[in-house]
Amino acid sequence: MEAMIERCAGLDVHQETIVACVLYGPLDKRPKKEIQTFSTSTHGLLSLNDWLSSYQITDVVMESTGVYWKPVWNILEGDFHLVLANAKHVKNVPGRKTDGKDVEWLAKLLRAGLIEHKFVPPEDISDLRDLTRYRKKLIHTRTSERNRIHKILQDANIKLTSVLSDIFGVSGRCILEALMNGEKIEIQHLRQMVNGRVKADIKMIEKFFIKCPIAS
Known part of the structure; x- marks a missing residue:
C-alpha cells in the first residue's frame, strides 16, 4: 500500500x-x-x-x-x-x-x-441529537403509560373516556386522582373537580358517576 x-x-x-x-x-x-x-x-x-x-x-x-x-x-x-x-x-x-x-x-x-x-457532527449538533432522541423516548413512554391507564379503566368498566375527550387534562387528572385515593365522589365534589372549559355537559358527567360503582 x-x-x-x-x-x-x-x-x-x-x-x-x-x-x-x-x-x-x-x-x-x-x-x-x-x-x-x-x-x-x-x-x-x-x-x-x-x-x-x-x-x-x-x-x-x-x-x-x-x-x-x-x-x-x-x-x-x-x-x-x-x-x-x-x-x-x-x-x-x-x-x-x-x-x-x-x-x-x-x-x-x-x-x-x-x-x-x-x-x-459538531458538539452542539450532537447534543441536540441526544436531547431529541431522549425526548422521543419519553413521549413514547408517556403514550404507553396512558394507553395502559385506558386499558385499566376499561377493564374496571370505568368509562371515563365516554364523557371526557382527554382524561389526562386538568379535570380528568383530578377525577383519576380521587378514584386512585378511593374517595367517594359526591356530585358537589365532582362539580368542583370539573374545569369550566370542559366541553362535556356536566349533567352527563354526573349521570356517569352516579352509575359508576367505584364513585358511588
Missing part, C-alpha cells in the same frame, strides 16, 4: 482499555511502529493524548463500534485530525490477517488513505 501520511495512529477502543498503534517515518520507507495500551479513564485518555503528541502524530483513526469511542474523540479532537471508521468497511478491505492486529491494520489503512471518514 502506498503511504500518504507520515505520522498516524490507530486506536482499538474497548470499554476499559485502548490499544494504540503509531506508525511514523518517511513515506518511501517502511514505517516504525510502537504499540501501547491505555486506560479509558480521563487520566488514561490524557496520557494517550500526550503519548501521541510525543510522536508528533497528525492523524488518528478509530472504529465507530458502540459508544466507547465518544469520550476518546472528545479528548483528542482538539489536537489531532480524527477519522471515525466504519467497522464493516474496514473489515471488508482485503489484506487483514488476524484480529490480534486490528489496531495495526487500522493504522496501516489510515497511512495509505484507504479509510472512509464517517461524519461526526
Whole structure:
C-alpha cells in the first residue's frame, strides 16, 4: 500500500482499555511502529493524548463500534485530525490477517488513505441529537403509560373516556386522582373537580358517576 501520511495512529477502543498503534517515518520507507495500551479513564485518555503528541502524530483513526469511542474523540479532537471508521468497511478491505492486529491494520489503512471518514457532527449538533432522541423516548413512554391507564379503566368498566375527550387534562387528572385515593365522589365534589372549559355537559358527567360503582 502506498503511504500518504507520515505520522498516524490507530486506536482499538474497548470499554476499559485502548490499544494504540503509531506508525511514523518517511513515506518511501517502511514505517516504525510502537504499540501501547491505555486506560479509558480521563487520566488514561490524557496520557494517550500526550503519548501521541510525543510522536508528533497528525492523524488518528478509530472504529465507530458502540459508544466507547465518544469520550476518546472528545479528548483528542482538539489536537489531532480524527477519522471515525466504519467497522464493516474496514473489515471488508482485503489484506487483514488476524484480529490480534486490528489496531495495526487500522493504522496501516489510515497511512495509505484507504479509510472512509464517517461524519461526526459538531458538539452542539450532537447534543441536540441526544436531547431529541431522549425526548422521543419519553413521549413514547408517556403514550404507553396512558394507553395502559385506558386499558385499566376499561377493564374496571370505568368509562371515563365516554364523557371526557382527554382524561389526562386538568379535570380528568383530578377525577383519576380521587378514584386512585378511593374517595367517594359526591356530585358537589365532582362539580368542583370539573374545569369550566370542559366541553362535556356536566349533567352527563354526573349521570356517569352516579352509575359508576367505584364513585358511588
